[in-house]
Amino acid sequence: MNDLNTFRRETRAWLEAHCPSTMRLPLREADDSVWGGRQPTFKNDEQKVWFERMVEKRWTAPEWPVEYGGGGLSKAEGKILREEMKVISARPPLMSFGIWMLGPALLKYGTEAQKQTHLPPITRGEIRWAQGYSEPNSGSDLASLSTRCEQNGDHYLINGQKIWTSFGHKGDWIFVLVRTDFEAAKHDGISLVLVDMAQPGVTTRPIKLLSGASHFCETFFDDARCELDNVVGELNQGWTVAKYLLTHEREMIGGSAIGRAAMRPLSEFVTQQVGLNEQGVLSDPVLRTDVARNEIDALSFLWTTERVADEAKAGQGVGAMSAMLKYYGTELNKRRYELMMYSAGHDALTLDREDHLARDWLRTKGNSIEGGTSEVQLNIVAKRILGLPSV
Amino acid sequence: MAMLLTDEQNMLRDSARSFLQGSAPIDQLRRLRDDASSDGYDRSTWRSMVELGWAGVLIPEEHGGVAMGHVAAGVIAEEMGRTLTASPFLSTAVMGAVAIAKNGSTSQRDRWLPTIADGSINVAVAVDEYRSHSPTLVSTTVQSSGRGFRISGSKSFVADGHVADLILVSGRTSGDDKDENGISLFLVPRDSAGITIERQMMVDSRNSASVQLDDVMVDKDSLVGEVGLGYAALEQVLDAGRACLAAEMLGSAEECLAQTIDYLSTRRQFDRTIGSFQALQHRAAHLFAEIEIGKSAVMRALQALDAGSKERQLIVSVAKSKVGRVAQLAAQEAIQMHGGIGMTDEINIGFFLKRVRVAEALYGDANFHADKFARMRNY
Numbered sequence: 084m085n086d087l088n089t090f091r092r093e094t095r096a097w098l099e100a101h102c103p104s105t106m107r108l109p110l111r112e113a114d115d116s117v118w119g120g121r122q123p124t125f126k127n128d129e130q131k132v133w134f135e136r137m138v139e140k141r142w143t144a145p146e147w148p149v150e151y152g153g154g155g156l157s158k159a160e161g162k163i164l165r166e167e168m169k170v171i172s173a174r175p176p177l178m179s180f181g182i183w184m185l186g187p188a189l190l191k192y193g194t195e196a197q198k199q200t201h202l203p204p205i206t207r208g209e210i211r212w213a214q215g216y217s218e219p220n221s222g223s224d225l226a227s228l229s230t231r232c233e234q235n236g237d238h239y240l241i242n243g244q245k246i247w248t249s250f251g252h253k254g255d256w257i258f259v260l261v262r263t264d265f266e267a268a269k270h271d272g273i274s275l276v277l278v279d280m281a282q283p284g285v286t287t288r289p290i291k292l293l294s295g296a297s298h299f300c301e302t303f304f305d306d307a308r309c310e311l312d313n314v315v316g317e318l319n320q321g322w323t324v325a326k327y328l329l330t331h332e333r334e335m336i337g338g339s340a341i342g343r344a345a346m347r348p349l350s351e352f353v354t355q356q357v358g359l360n361e362q363g364v365l366s367d368p369v370l371r372t373d374v375a376r377n378e379i380d381a382l383s384f385l386w387t388t389e390r391v392a393d394e395a396k397a398g399q400g401v402g403a404m405s406a407m408l409k410y411y412g413t414e415l416n417k418r419r420y421e422l423m424m425y426s427a428g429h430d431a432l433t434l435d436r437e438d439h440l441a442r443d444w445l446r447t448k449g450n451s452i453e454g455g456t457s458e459v460q461l462n463i464v465a466k467r468i469l470g471l472p473s474v
Numbered sequence: 475m476a477m478l479l480t481d482e483q484n485m486l487r488d489s490a491r492s493f494l495q496g497s498a499p500i501d502q503l504r505r506l507r508d509d510a511s512s513d514g515y516d517r518s519t520w521r522s523m524v525e526l527g528w529a530g531v532l533i534p535e536e537h538g539g540v541a542m543g544h545v546a547a548g549v550i551a552e553e554m555g556r557t558l559t560a561s562p563f564l565s566t567a568v569m570g571a572v573a574i575a576k577n578g579s580t581s582q583r584d585r586w587l588p589t590i591a592d593g594s595i596n597v598a599v600a601v602d603e604y605r606s607h608s609p610t611l612v613s614t615t616v617q618s619s620g621r622g623f624r625i626s627g628s629k630s631f632v633a634d635g636h637v638a639d640l641i642l643v644s645g646r647t648s649g650d651d652k653d654e655n656g657i658s659l660f661l662v663p664r665d666s667a668g669i670t671i672e673r674q675m676m677v678d679s680r681n682s683a684s685v686q687l688d689d690v691m692v693d694k695d696s697l698v699g700e701v702g703l704g705y706a707a708l709e710q711v712l713d714a715g716r717a718c719l720a721a722e723m724l725g726s727a728e729e730c731l732a733q734t735i736d737y738l739s740t741r742r743q744f745d746r747t748i749g750s751f752q753a754l755q756h757r758a759a760h761l762f763a764e765i766e767i768g769k770s771a772v773m774r775a776l777q778a779l780d781a782g783s784k785e786r787q788l789i790v791s792v793a794k795s796k797v798g799r800v801a802q803l804a805a806q807e808a809i810q811m812h813g814g815i816g817m818t819d820e821i822n823i824g825f826f827l828k829r830v831r832v833a834e835a836l837y838g839d840a841n842f843h844a845d846k847f848a849r850m851r852n853y
Contacts, residue, residue, distance in 0.1 A: 348851065350848070350853045353853070354852075354853050359853065363849075363853075364848065364849070365848070371848055371853065372841075372844060374848070374853070375845070376795075376844055378847070379771075379792050379795050379847060380767065380796065382771070382792050383767045383770055383771040383792060383793075383796045386477065386770035386771060386773075386774045387766055387770040390477035390478075390769075390773065393477045394477075394478065396476075397476070397478055399478070407759075407762065407763045407766060410759075410763055411763045458756065460759075461755065461756045461759040461760065462752070462755065462756075462759075464759035464762055465755035465756070465758060466755075468759075469735050469755075469758055469759065469762060470735070470739070471735070471738060471739065471749040471750065471758065472739070472747050472750045473750060474750050
């Protein structure tokens with residue numbers, strides 16, 4: 084306990100001394116986040132300084148083992164670091180699918196060589212990873228995927244198309260689900276492979292979304308090359324790895340939804356838009372009820388994420404619980420944005436608001452689709468937690 | 475604080491579950507209803523609960539209790555919600571105990587707490603006077619009178635009122651309706667002259683009564699806390715009751731889901747188990763999610779009460795509001811997914827629908843607590 088208190092004191096002092104003041108402001112614009120990569124971009128010097136200091140401190144992946152570039156912190160220490168960063172509203176120094184998704188899968192399923200090769204550049208923000216999962220004809224039915232991966236002498240050749248590749252056009256490497264056995268049942272012929280995107284066989288095309296943004300891409304593989312030792316886990320056993328990785332994706336999406344909710348109570352925003360009457364209550368009584376219910380749900384959800392984490396730590400966890408959290412967190416976030424739109428009235432509908440509310444609102448509609456739709460999450464809960472039979 | 479039960483609390487849950495399912499299952503409530511029991515609860519079952527220490531769960535050891543705290547009280551209440559066990563636990567062991575243990579004078583504590591802990595008295599809390607819960611709307615009048623106070627008014631929806639030996643009554647000593655100041659609390663023995671208690675037959679077959687006070691004289695020692703400053707104490711008592719009611723409703727919701735999953739897994743139509751239909755799977759999975767969310771609010775509220783957190787009122791309102799709605803959903807979904815049989819008195823699902831409706835209204839429904847929550851958050 085004393086060690087943890089010391090760690091907390093030292094962490095607080097370090098963050099206080101090293102986190103620039105502008106890096107303690109809420110993320111507003113897309114370029115407020117650092118994603119690293121072979122050609123990293125920084126909005127300003129402070130952003131770069133904060134990123135570099137955290138990289139040097141190895142706190143971009145604080146709980147990963149030191150030998151793979153991580154900070155080597157215990158779970159308890161990692162929690163303290165997150166708490167202390169929250170206290171000063173420190174921005175994440177590095178956004179990274181490598182840290183959130185691929186890393187945990189490599190730590191669990193990767194070979195020693197794969198860990199040595201791929202994990203340290205992720206923690207230093209040198210390689211930006213993209214995720215190649217969905218295909219035009221394999222969305223919710225992901226295991227029906229048909230991107231082909233066939234051995235060609237001392238390497239594989241990949242042919243096919245992926246879609247909804249987040250920031251695919253900015254990725255350096257991509258982890259891709261491919262079919263490596265064309266005879267086996269659909270879940271049994273899939274492998275997860277790692278592919279360098281800097282080659283002529285890999286091209287990307289951004290997709291324009293209804294929010295006007297283009298964070299997602301189509302990614303095309305035309306005789307793209309992949310080295311034989313870049314299969315994660317066993318050949319044809321990629322579905323297991325893919326599911327593990329999806330668990331982390333679900334947690335990330337559900338968690339980021341609530342992260343926003345926890346940062347600023349909905350009622351603060353709504354009060355600012357609508358105002359209070361002379362009794363000190365929100366001027367729109369119907370909206371007030373909806374806002375109160377949403378906040379009650381949001382707090383209860385926030386506590387649920389804490390409880391589920393505590394249960395997991397104590398070994399009482401239910402794995403599929405991340406499906407429930409993903410479902411609830413994203414639906415809650417969509418309702419939150421609907422209420423923000425109601426509260427801002429006509430002004431919400433303009434595209435030149437400084438907080439680009441309309442674009443953010445439009446973006447939330449994807450929350451309950453990406454990373455497995457709400458319906459897929461409910462299927463998982465029904466089968467894996469409630470034990471209801473398949474058809 | 476980790477949102478986990480301690481080993482001690484886990485053991486309590488296991489023993490409560492096994493006792494209640496063995497000795498006080500829903501069939502007991504059905505019998506009490508069908509036999510038109512005059513007590514409305516089974517005295518020998520309550521005696522066993524007292525022997526298990528439940529009556530003293532919130533009473534300090536020096537007064538004969540086991541002082542296990544609100545989380546433990548909630549664990550018991552949750553298990554009672556699964557079996558819909560009728561007992562004076564909430565009114566006496568939770569609210570009566572908190573009223574006196576936390577706010578009573580030394581002599582009140584010495585006099586009453588041991589009798590609560592050993593099961594020799596029942597306590598009821600008489601707070602409501604209007605069509606729905608409004609603890610600041612107090613028209614019951616109190617006048618100083620020589621050696622004590624003279625109380626007149628009428629209270630309704632008093633849980634366990636007709637089996638109470640001691641009634642905690644809120645009265646107005648000054649101020650107007652809705653003023654928090656000017657409310658005082660009294661411990662009124664039920665055999666005081668001028669008290670008329672009339673049992674109300676309730677939809678959930680549980681105990682409730684109206685209490686009429688006509689110039690009831692009580693002595694100075696019956697005042698709890700100070701004159702005119704009783705509201706904070708009343709809220710503390712109510713919050714303990716609300717959190718435990720939320721725990722009870724959570725238990726009921728969990729049981730509704732469990733019985734529904736059993737039914738979905740056995741009932742066959744169209745040559746298949748109906749639980750394989752996605753339309754039903756999604757209803758059940760959504761309900762599961764809502765219950766999990768409510769469970770966290772309950773645990774947080776009970777922990778906040780034990781910790782004396784500054785935010786405990788806010789958190790209790792979150793819990794009562796959230797779980798109230800979740801429990802209504804659970805009972806309604808259970809009936810829907812049971813189909814026609816769910817509408818019959820033969821199976822037990824209907825008992826849950828009736829109980830969670832009453833528990834929802836008791837000490838503030840989801841709307842009352844959403845409004846209170848919004849006020850506490852300044853909007």
